[in-house]
Amino acid sequence: MAEAKEHFVGVDLGGTKILAGVFTPQLKCLGKTKISTKPQRGPEAVVERIARCIEDAVDECDLDLKKVKGIGLGAPGAVDPESGKVIFAPNLAWEDLPLKKELEKQLDLPVFVENDGNICTLGVYEAELHSKPRDLVGVFLGTGIGGGLILNGRLHSGFNRTAGEIGHMIIEVGGPKCSCGNRGCFEAVAGRQAIFQKIQTAVKAGQKTILTEMLDDELTDMRSGDLRKAIRRGDKLVERIVEEAAEYTGIAVANLINLLNPDTIVLGGGIIDALEDEMMAIIVETAHDYALGGTSKGIEIIASKLGDDAGIVGSAVLARRETK
Amino acid sequence: MAEAKEHFVGVDLGGTKILAGVFTPQLKCLGKTKISTKPQRGPEAVVERIARCIEDAVDECDLDLKKVKGIGLGAPGAVDPESGKVIFAPNLAWEDLPLKKELEKQLDLPVFVENDGNICTLGVYEAELHSKPRDLVGVFLGTGIGGGLILNGRLHSGFNRTAGEIGHMIIEVGGPKCSCGNRGCFEAVAGRQAIFQKIQTAVKAGQKTILTEMLDDELTDMRSGDLRKAIRRGDKLVERIVEEAAEYTGIAVANLINLLNPDTIVLGGGIIDALEDEMMAIIVETAHDYALGGTSKGIEIIASKLGDDAGIVGSAVLARRETK
Numbered sequence: 001m002a003e004a005k006e007h008f009v010g011v012d013l014g015g016t017k018i019l020a021g022v023f024t025p026q027l028k029c030l031g032k033t034k035i036s037t038k039p040q041r042g043p044e045a046v047v048e049r050i051a052r053c054i055e056d057a058v059d060e061c062d063l064d065l066k067k068v069k070g071i072g073l074g075a076p077g078a079v080d081p082e083s084g085k086v087i088f089a090p091n092l093a094w095e096d097l098p099l100k101k102e103l104e105k106q107l108d109l110p111v112f113v114e115n116d117g118n119i120c121t122l123g124v125y126e127a128e129l130h131s132k133p134r135d136l137v138g139v140f141l142g143t144g145i146g147g148g149l150i151l152n153g154r155l156h157s158g159f160n161r162t163a164g165e166i167g168h169m170i171i172e173v174g175g176p177k178c179s180c181g182n183r184g185c186f187e188a189v190a191g192r193q194a195i196f197q198k199i200q201t202a203v204k205a206g207q208k209t210i211l212t213e214m215l216d217d218e219l220t221d222m223r224s225g226d227l228r229k230a231i232r233r234g235d236k237l238v239e240r241i242v243e244e245a246a247e248y249t250g251i252a253v254a255n256l257i258n259l260l261n262p263d264t265i266v267l268g269g270g271i272i273d274a275l276e277d278e279m280m281a282i283i284v285e286t287a288h289d290y291a292l293g294g295t296s297k298g299i300e301i302i303a304s305k306l307g308d309d310a311g312i313v314g315s316a317v318l319a320r321r322e323t324k
Numbered sequence: 325m326a327e328a329k330e331h332f333v334g335v336d337l338g339g340t341k342i343l344a345g346v347f348t349p350q351l352k353c354l355g356k357t358k359i360s361t362k363p364q365r366g367p368e369a370v371v372e373r374i375a376r377c378i379e380d381a382v383d384e385c386d387l388d389l390k391k392v393k394g395i396g397l398g399a400p401g402a403v404d405p406e407s408g409k410v411i412f413a414p415n416l417a418w419e420d421l422p423l424k425k426e427l428e429k430q431l432d433l434p435v436f437v438e439n440d441g442n443i444c445t446l447g448v449y450e451a452e453l454h455s456k457p458r459d460l461v462g463v464f465l466g467t468g469i470g471g472g473l474i475l476n477g478r479l480h481s482g483f484n485r486t487a488g489e490i491g492h493m494i495i496e497v498g499g500p501k502c503s504c505g506n507r508g509c510f511e512a513v514a515g516r517q518a519i520f521q522k523i524q525t526a527v528k529a530g531q532k533t534i535l536t537e538m539l540d541d542e543l544t545d546m547r548s549g550d551l552r553k554a555i556r557r558g559d560k561l562v563e564r565i566v567e568e569a570a571e572y573t574g575i576a577v578a579n580l581i582n583l584l585n586p587d588t589i590v591l592g593g594g595i596i597d598a599l600e601d602e603m604m605a606i607i608v609e610t611a612h613d614y615a616l617g618g619t620s621k622g623i624e625i626i627a628s629k630l631g632d633d634a635g636i637v638g639s640a641v642l643a644r645r646e647t648k
Contacts, residue, residue, distance in 0.1 A: 078618060088618050135482060149584075151475055158459060158585025162619040165582040170575050170614060172497040172508075182614055184496075251494050258489040259583065260473075261482025290494060290506055294402060294412050295486040 007063060008319040009054050010123075011073040012116065012311025015039060015091030018050055020057040021312035022068075025320065027127050032312060033057040039092045046092065047099065051106040070323040071111045072315030074119030075099065076146075078162045084113045087161060112322045116311060117164045118155050121148025123314025124266045124304045126321075133300075135262035139166055140269035140310070141249065144179070145187040149260070167191065171251055190248040192271050196222055198241045209237045224274035231278055239278070245271075246279040250286020257291040257299060268304035276303045331387060332643040333378050335397040336440065336635025339363060339415030342374055344381040345636035346392075349644065351451050356636060357381040363416045370416065371423065375430040394434045394647040396639030398443030399423065400470075402486045408437045411485060436646045440635060441488045442479050445472025447638025448590045448628045450645075457624075459586035463490055464593035464634070465573065468503065469511040473584070491515065495575055510576045514569040516595050520546055522565045533561045548598035555602055563602070569595075570603040574610020581615040581623055592628035600627045 007030075012019040014037060021032035033056040039046055050073070058065055077089025084100020086092075103111040114122070121138030125131060136150040145167030149156040157163050167187035168180055175184030176194065188194055200219055203209060211219055211230050230238040253265055265287075272279065284301045306313055331354075336343040338361060345356035357380040363370055374397070382389055401413025408424020410416075427435040438446070445462030449455060460474040469491030473480040481487050491511035492504055499508030500518065512518055524543055527533060535543055535554050554562040577589055589611075596603065608625045630637055 090617070151480065156475065156584070159587045159623055160585055160619050160621055162616065163583065163585035165585075165616050165619060168582045168616045169579045171494055173495055173499070173513075173572070173575060175497070180616055189497075248497070251497060255493045255579075256583075258492045259487065259580075260480070261484055261487035261489075263483045292486065292489050292492045292504055293414070295484050295489060297484055299483055 005067060005069040007068050008316040009057060009068055009071045010312035010315030010317075010319065011050060011054060011071065012119075012315060013037070013050060013073055013075045014116070015076060018053045019308075019312055020053040021309065021316065022057050022061045022063065023313075023316040027313065027316060027320070029309065029312070030063075031057060031061040033060055037092070043092070043094055043097050047102045047106065051103060054107065065107060065109060068109055070319035071103070071107065071109055072119070072317070072319035072322070073099070073103070073111060073113050074116035074311045074315050075113055076116050078160060079113050079115045080161055081112065081114050081157070084111065086113065110323060112318050114155070114315075114318055115148070115157065115161065115164070117146035117166075118148040118157060119314035119318060120146070120268060120306075120310040121150055121164070121266070121314070122155060122317050123306060123310045124268065125150050126317045127313045128304060128306055129264065129266070133262065133264040135260065135264075137166075137256050137260060137262045137265045138164075139249070139253065139256075139265065139267050141191060141267065141271035142269040143192050145191045145269070151260075166252065166256070169252060169255065171248065171255065186248065186252045190245040190252070192224060195227070195241055195245050195271070198244075199238060202237055202241070207237050210235050211238065224270050228274050228278065242275055242278055243282055246282035247286050249279070250283045251290050253283060253287035253301060254290035254296070257287060257296050261295060262299070264300045264302065266302055266304050268306065268310050270308070272303050273307045329391060329393040331392050332640040333381060333392055333395045334636035334639030334641075334643065335374060335378060335395065336443075336639065337361070337374060337397055337399045338440070339400060342377045343632075343636055344377040345633065345640065346381050346385045346387065347637075347640040351637065351640060351644070353633065353636070354387075355381060355385040357384055361416070367416070367418055367421050371426045371430065375427060378431065389431060389433060392433055394436065394643035395427070395431065396443070396641070396643035396646070397423070397427070397435060397437050398440035398635045398639050399437055400440050402484060403437050403439045404485055405436070405438050405481070408435065410437065434643075434647060436642050438479070438639075438642055439472070439481065439485065439488070441470035441490075442472040442481060443638035443642060444470070444592060444634040445474055445488070445590070445638070446479060446641050447630060447634045448592065449474050450641045451637045452628060452630055453588065453590070457586065457588040459584065459588075461490075461580050461584060461586045461589045462488075462628075463573070463577065463580075463589065463591050465515060465591065465595035466593040467516050469515045470593070475584075490576065490580070493576060493579065495572065495579065510572065514572040514576070516548060519551070519565055519569050519595070522568075523562060526561055526565070531561050534559050535562065548594050552598050552602065566599055566602055567606055570606035571610050573603070574607045575614050577607060577611035577625060578614035578620070581611060581620045585619060586623070588624040588626065590626055590628050592630065592634050594632070596627050597631045
């Protein structure tokens with residue numbers, strides 16, 4: 001007797017790596033696989049790598065694709081969920097790529113595509129918060145800063161499908177240069193890149209940090225976890241720079257409260273995963289401080305527990321939603 | 325034969341004045357009345373003044389209250405539309421005032437209350453844009469800066485009913501002090517108060533402007549219209565300060581595009597009414613410039629034509645919606 005098609009695969013497509021996870025209908029993760037993206041090889045090669053990553057993950061769980069009901073995928077850029085096209089994805093150098101169609105052809109399974117910030121927010125919303133908030137904003141601090149909006153229980157992606165670009169909200173006119181070309185974006189003052197650069201600049205200016213002992217003088221291969229270790233070993237420089245990033249994040253959260261007044265704001269991403277204890281209390285306090293009187297009362301500002309899995313969990317949630 | 329109850333009254337309750345207008349079912353304004361608010365006399369007195377303003381407006385149009393189907397009102401603060409309570413309104417020093425109930429008792433007619441930024445946005449949405457946008461953000465530059473959000477065709481007021489506080493979005497950390505106590509709010513760099521203060525500071529520092537000839541050395545009773553006149557007479561100082569406010573407004577609009585990606589952003593309020601020709605082109609250009617690549621394509625950034633009537637029109641729209 002053939003078993004039912006009941007599993008879901010969630011895929012997190014990034015500029016450097018592809019992560020695929022296999023999930024039960026109850027969103028229990030049975031296993032996952034990671035490979036590099038290699039966007040320089042072109043879209044066709046990346047689509048093949050995605051398919052391979054999915055097949056490998058399913059195989060790792062001793063299943064085969066016949067047991068899979070649907071595949072969800074979060075992509076870094078503007079996505080039209082209806083057509084499944086990636087409209088543009090600067091990190092992959094993609095434009096107007098019919099990702100859903102291509103993957104469905106390769107895998108012979110239904111595929112659903114969304115923006116990665118939306119996907120992570122959806123994952124937190126359904127798998128972690130059990131769809132309780134009416135309005136949820138997700139803020140994910142990694143190399144850059146991404147985000148997503150759930151309004152009235154539904155993903156809000158807007159006119160050009162690019163809503164939730166929280167990282168490029170300008171909070172300091174004339175501030176530090178951002179990768180997008182503007183100055184003073186939230187990402188340019190609180191993203192991992194910004195934090196690392198501040199530390200490197202301080203080291204070059206002769207300031208002391210134990211990071212140079214832990215790594216080397218150029219701070220090669222610095223990771224978010226190194227910052228946590230340095231702070232716990234009493235490193236004042238790293239502590240101050242991380243606190244500053246937390247304050248900026250609190251101000252960005254206050255802006256979100258003033259503007260959208262969601263019930264819940266969830267923070268996640270590599271920086272928060274590594275530095276939750278160091279940053280969250282400052283973020284929460286600063287947000288309530290800067291939000292207009294009376295606007296932040298009762299609003300929850302929390303750290304996600306999904307960690308690096310937010311993308312694959314969210315993608316599995318999307319696949320489950322869409323195949324219901 | 326008694327005529328049908330078919331008219332609507334729209335009320336714009338501000339910290340200094342109350343404006344009431346009488347509207348046909350097609351939202352044609354038949355007449356309006358304005359009186360001062362006098363909040364220092366206490367809530368009970370203000371409620372009576374609102375009722376009187378409504379009665380006067382109806383009388384001006386040779387109608388009586390029996391011809392009125394419903395009354396809408398926009399209040400400056402957080403409002404719970406369901407209970408019709410004003411939760412808090414700092415400009416009026418009100419807290420938890422059952423405005424709907426009080427007015428219904430006095431006028432024996434259904435009353436519907438909303439936040440004023442929401443109301444103005446609703447007025448533009450239905451009376452000016454004929455409910456065409458799916459998502460609309462209203463930005464109103466007056467003494468302060470207010471706003472409202474229509475998402476998926478519905479007013480979005482959020483958890484504490486305070487969404488749309490666009491004026492207190494921080495866009496310049498460490499910038500000029502705002503009336504709310506923070507620094508660098510959008511209102512503190514582009515509201516009327518901010519523009520006037522910059523001009524006054526420049527005059528005190530010895531810079532020349534024909535405003536001192538038009539008014540006096542202290543620039544007493546300066547109005548937005550004076551700025552327009554000065555610019556048209558070639559005043560470089562005023563021109564520069566107004567252009568700066570327009571640039572900040574463009575940056576705030578870019579933030580809204582990055583975050584919410586609405587189809588349409590409408591600007592209004594006294595500053596825009598007086599300085600549309602001087603500011604709008606700069607606002608639109610700056611917004612597209614600062615919005616993340618690909619996110620602003622096709623998004624309309626327009627000036628409302630409703631002018632000072634946005635509040636009463638929006639309130640009439642609310643009354644018409646709610647009595648359908």
